Amino acid sequence: MNFEWSEDDARFREELRAFLDAELPPDWEELSRHGPGSDVQAAFSRGFCAKLARRGWLTQSWPREYGGADATPWRHAILSEEMWRRGEPRGSQYMNVNWIGPAIMKFGSEAQKRTHLGRISKGDVLWCQGFSEPEAGSDLAALRTQAVRSGDDYVVTGSKIWTSYVNGAEFCFLLVRTDPASKRHKGITVLLAPMDAKGIEVREIPSVVGERYFHELFFSEARIPADCRLGPEGEGWDVVGYALAYERVGAMRYARAALMLDAIAAHAAARGLAGDPAVQEKLGAARATVEAARLLSYRVIDLRARGSAPTADTNVARVAGTLCENAVSDLALELFGPGALEYGHPGDAYFRLAMTAGVAVGTTEINLNLIASRMLELPRE
């Protein structure tokens, strides 16, 4: 048992911080408050990820044969921490590296690996995720978007909702039902769908979260080539389970919360509140949730580094991360004061970033269900 970074890892973090200081423009902090889904951040991510890729850092934890450097998952965790800390300059491309790439590595054909892993590891492709539907949110297995085989294509009809990062996305990691008679987890298939296929329409759903955060995707007999199918037909649920385990602990969101909490504490001190026991208590409580989230995420990385299959530790870490973001975002409004109500204020930006934590990537309730069944072995009925 050891809780210290190796010298190599510590050096990597220093190099990464120096790189970020040099590469992020002077107005980055302000720019990053638009949110990772915004047009400005999507555009910025292209050049930035290409630079990260040239340094060999973007996909360093991938195997060498797929454009990585066989680095440990710890390296990737450090990268993720430093990126989230600074407002995620990779934009949506963190998804590509965290779970879309790994899913393609595990389930993809040789051709798919060549095409997609190459582009992802060069940092020049944007993806979005087509999971939720109007009638299939937490109950993802209720999804109904149909894909009917027709010659060399699947003809896709239906709709997806709450999709982020659609602007500029070239591909969608799309869940469809290929067997219309199937129920629940059977008969679901994953398509790596090109977004320029005819019959796909996008509508932005304005929200209080931020710019271009939510979209609806409409598929009207969109023809998706059959060789875009990831894994066998009808066995997409296994792919989803694998991908979600990587998605839930991938974005090290507590790192942003930690930085924000430091800023909140500094602001409180500047307002003369340093000696207020109630303020001290609230800050101390929030800090504990941040550090618990960090260690529980590390536990997942540790298991990954050992090559063990995903466990409910992932769900524990995710719930802890949500507790942390809730605690810090509450304080962001409370201690920054009414100034934080102005759009673009650091408190406002963090509040918007954090407010979806309990819903995004699977709700807290679903995570608690999985902890109850898989870790605590509580009975279903």
Place this chain on the structure above:
Amino acid sequence: MDFEFSDDQRAILDAAEALLAQHAGPARAAEKGAAGEYDYELHAALASAGFSEVALGPGTGFLEATLLCRAVARAGGSVAYGAGALVAPAVAGRALPGPVALARADDAAPIRFGADAKTLLLDAGDEARVVRLEPGAAARVRTNFLWPMGRVAVAPGASTSLGPGSGARMRRWWRVALAAELVGCMESALAITLDYVKRRRQFGRAIGSFQAVQHRLALATVMLEGSRWLTYEAAALGAPDESAALAAAHASDAAQLVFRETHQLTGAMGYTREHPLHVFSMRLAALRHEMGGLAAQRREVARARWALA
């Protein structure tokens, strides 16, 4: 980074757990706790097996002592393991005659193990002070909180200083020991409750199959797991100010939740002395108020992290 026990740590823990299975356990704790008695037999068994000296032992250290502190608490040990085998060696650099009790110099309230301690370790602000207790220096205090407790009268001038700065060192390791005991008690309280909700049937089904019950136990697990890793990290890093306070704060927070939920979900049965929950839940309730309690632990985090004071 490495979140698994080493083979040596595993071996020490296995040996300790085997000993605890024989000399501790909730039934014995309930009996000792009801009488307010210190478990001298367990104390002697731990000492003669060498477990009281792991903090300063060759090849072992404070992390191993912390792991054992959690194991003793989880087994319901009615002994001052954390005070004697973790805090005392960390502050004095050597073992002190046990049992050891910990107290704040400015507080005359009853303390855990006060009636049985041979050595009192006092947090006197900048320095820690050692008091050799003579028989009759303490009065046993009746308590419903399952720890043996006593009120100690210290004669003025009877204590020896452990030097400048030793007070802070004492508080840091006291927090780690406290967190480890909280974690151990929470683990047992939750395990007992899980077992209960899997067996207990109402409305024709196990109550553990209701989502309302599952979510509460899952959330308590999240808080417990966070407390466990914060405690291990604090111990492994040598109890840095912030880390030690984080472990104590989060574990005290979790303990409040675990107390409420385990009693709520075990119903009337959980309050009885026939059911083992009360040993751990009542001990948790007492522990989470030690050292000023949750609020004080949180303020200490703020002081250590941002120098807020």
